[in-house]
Amino acid sequence: MIIEVILLFYLFNLMKELHAGEDAAAELKKKxxxxxxxxxxxxxxxxxxxxxxxxxxIMHARARRRLNRGLKRKQNSFLKRLRKAKKEAPELEKPACVKTHLRNMIIIPEMIGNIVGVYNGKVFNQIEIRVIFF
Structure with missing residues (x-):
């Protein structure tokens, strides 16, 4: 009888500690x-x-030189098409793919989140521009 009570008490404390650990993990996840x-x-x-x-x-020298000289018509029209695709995309969905031959375009922050089809000479490879690319 005493052993059963001690075991029950021990199991109760174990369960209490397990639930406390789960609560702490849930709080940590929220934070x-x-x-x-x-x-x-x-x-x-x-x-x-x-x-x-x-x-x-704030960019490195090569990008700074290129941006200071100004973007050409092709780059500006590409950025314009990216803005349009992002604006037309429904909320919480990815925008439509924008195809381009501009393989040497500098990635700027406003391009983040767009999907770009980059032509490699044969096909358009789709790339989603993420923060890590910048």
């Missing part, structure tokens, strides 16, 4: 947020607000 992406110490939200001239100042 955990998504990874905050930065580029050279600047958050993604602030990067989206920058214009091309300010963005060029």
């Amino acid at each position: 955990r947020s998504f990874k905050k992406y930065t580029y050279r110490g600047i958050d993604l939200e602030h990067l989206l607000d920058l214009n091309l001239a300010d963005l060029a100042q």
Whole structure:
């Protein structure tokens, strides 16, 4: 009888500790947020607000030189088509693929989230532009 009571007490304490551990894990999961992406110490939200001239100042030399010289007509029309595809996409869905031959286009923050079909000489390879590409 005493052994049964001790075992029940021990099992009760074990169950109590297990539930406490689950609650702590649930709280930790709630506190955990998504990874905050930065580029050279600047958050993604602030990067989206920058214009091309300010963005060029924080990029590496090759990209800075190219952006300072200005984007050509093809690059501007490509960005225009990306904006249009993103605007026409339904909420919480990926935008339609935008095909291009511009393999050497510099990825800028406003392109993040778009799907681009890059021509390799034979087919268009679809690429989703993510934060890690920037």
